[in-house]
Amino acid sequence: MPTVGYQGHPGAFSDVAARRLVPDAETRGYPSFDATAIALAKGEVDFAVLPVENAIAGPVPRNYELLWEHPDLRIVEETTLPVELCLVGVGGAHEDRIAEVRSHPVALEQVRALIEAHGWRRSTSTDTAGAVKEIVRLNDPSVAAIGPALAAEIYGGRILARNVQDEAENYTRFFLLSRSPAAAPSDRACIGIAVDDRPGSLRDALSAFADRAIDLRFLIARPDRKVPFRYRFFVELTGVDDARLTAALAAIGGDQRLLGRY
Numbered sequence: 001m002p003t004v005g006y007q008g009h010p011g012a013f014s015d016v017a018a019r020r021l022v023p024d025a026e027t028r029g030y031p032s033f034d035a036t037a038i039a040l041a042k043g044e045v046d047f048a049v050l051p052v053e054n055a056i057a058g059p060v061p062r063n064y065e066l067l068w069e070h071p072d073l074r075i076v077e078e079t080t081l082p083v084e085l086c087l088v089g090v091g092g093a094h095e096d097r098i099a100e101v102r103s104h105p106v107a108l109e110q111v112r113a114l115i116e117a118h119g120w121r122r123s124t125s126t127d128t129a130g131a132v133k134e135i136v137r138l139n140d141p142s143v144a145a146i147g148p149a150l151a152a153e154i155y156g157g158r159i160l161a162r163n164v165q166d167e168a169e170n171y172t173r174f175f176l177l178s179r180s181p182a183a184a185p186s187d188r189a190c191i192g193i194a195v196d197d198r199p200g201s202l203r204d205a206l207s208a209f210a211d212r213a214i215d216l217r218f219l220i221a222r223p224d225r226k227v228p229f230r231y232r233f234f235v236e237l238t239g240v241d242d243a244r245l246t247a248a249l250a251a252i253g254g255d256q257r258l259l260g261r262y
């Protein structure tokens with residue numbers, strides 16, 4: 001049975017994404033994104049699942065950096081899950097008597113309006129399901145969690161309100177990572193590139209893709225950490241084939257890495 005690492009506890013969105021990406025897998029929770037990537041790099045699991053983008057909160061940049069830091073890992077597939085967040089409490093809890101809400105920071109970011117409206121104190125947990133597990137164990141009606149209905153079911157929390165995120169339509173996109181490239185990838189690719197510090201260098205890099213009819217889906221800049229205020233760009237592309245991608249990367253030059261074809 002294949003094993004898939006994810007960040008969090010059973011019932012977290014990443015666990016659900018792992019089961020969808022690798023049906024019949026045994027999923028294993030880790031305490032952080034970094035620990036999940038390390039477990040895959042060390043061969044403790046066959047695959048790992050990491051969230052990379054939420055429709056409300058935006059990119060999860062650490063997970064692009066982890067791909068750069070672990071050159072032996074490759075993106076092999078992706079999936080997008082609908083994310084319905086619930087306010088979960090314990091017996092005796094009521095929305096108007098809550099003082100503190102716990103969740104993964106990316107999930108708290110998706111429920112900004114409700115939290116601000118009540119002035120609740122925020123505290124962070126490893127993941128949404130872990131937050132539900134913690135508040136059930138604490139059994140304090142003034143402490144609630146933001147998490148999936150599935151986690152409330154697994155750990156015995158009471159759902160006080162459903163669909164509490166700022167926008168009703170909400171999704172998170174996840175990558176499936178492996179230690180070897182996808183055998184038969186579709187037309188997507190993710191690249192890390194550090195362009196020269198000169199006028200037009202990023203435009204020229206993007207033109208190298210556009211000139212070959214490769215479509216840009218996503219772009220983020222992250223500090224390279226070694227030189228202050230120098231950035232590395234992570235780009236996701238669609239409409240890719242190996243020949244045009246190789247030609248585009250040769251035209252761009254510089255420090256670059258293919259993070260996956262999927």
Ligand SMILES: O=C(O)C(=O)C[C@]1(C(=O)O)C=C[C@@H](O)C=C1
Pocket residue numbers: 007008011012013014015051054060083104106107126127128129172
């Ligand atoms: O905590 C979870 O349930 C996770 O899977 C992590 C995560 C994330 O980091 O983006 C995934 C989906 C939701 O957007 C909230 C949190």
